Amino acid sequence: MKLLLTSSGIRNPSIADALVELLGKPIAESSALFVPTGIYPFPGGAGMAWQAIFGKEDHPLCGLGWKSLGLLELTALPTIREENWVPMVQEADALLIWGGDVLYLTHWMRQSGLADLFPSLSETVYVGVSAGSIALTPYNCDAEFDLEFVPEGSDMAEGGDRALGLVDFTLYPHLDREGMEDASMANIEKWASGIPVPTYAIDDQTAIKVVDGAVEVISEGNWRLFNG
Secondary structure, three states: OEEEEEOOOOOOHHHHHHHHHHHOOOHHHOEEEEEOHHHOOOOOHHHHHHHHHOOOOOOOOHHHOOOEEEEOOHHHHHHOOHHHOHHHHHHOOEEEEOOOOHHHHHHHHHHHOHHHHHHHOOOOEEEEEOHHHHOOOOEOOOHHHHHHHOOOOOOOOOOOOEOOOOOOOEEEOOOOOOOOHHHOHHHHHHHHOOOOOOEEEEOOOEEEEEEOOEEEEEEOOOEEEEOO
16 A cells, blocks of 8 residues: 555645645545544544544545545444455545544454455555554554543453554654643653654644655654654
């Protein structure tokens, strides 16, 4: 896959240009599937999913003018024949992975079989937002927060500090965002000091582009690399 790992969606022209470059054609000629799964564990998650789908959020993604846009709900996939959803994923130009609970999202990426498809999607553009971006990294910076939403009796908490590890760096989004004290530069630096891989701290005007293992920072804001 070709990756565009954002903190808060396609927030500026530089990130938008990077998306078009990865697609190799205009957004208006591209098909996409939107995955809202990660947002559901949060209070009001269903409403937040609706806002994201219908462009009522200030994190542009679904409302970019795609040629076609489908909804891929990961929790439903284990009950559906693979021949009825796998080709749809394989044919999509982009997968738009919304934010929310990293632990829940990565759990259902595995359980649904979507994660198993990733290595074969060489031309697909993966666009992550917040948790959707963290999910591909080795370590979950939101683990402590996510554990609060694990249902009683669930084994989902096992390995909660880890994500899928499809890239060799980790990512901490929403750098210095108002109201998110845990995303201060000082707190991220402290967290990164205990992580054995490089950590990118990125604000909402920044994204990480990855193609064939080559990493490029796309930013009209602020970011920092720790342990790099």
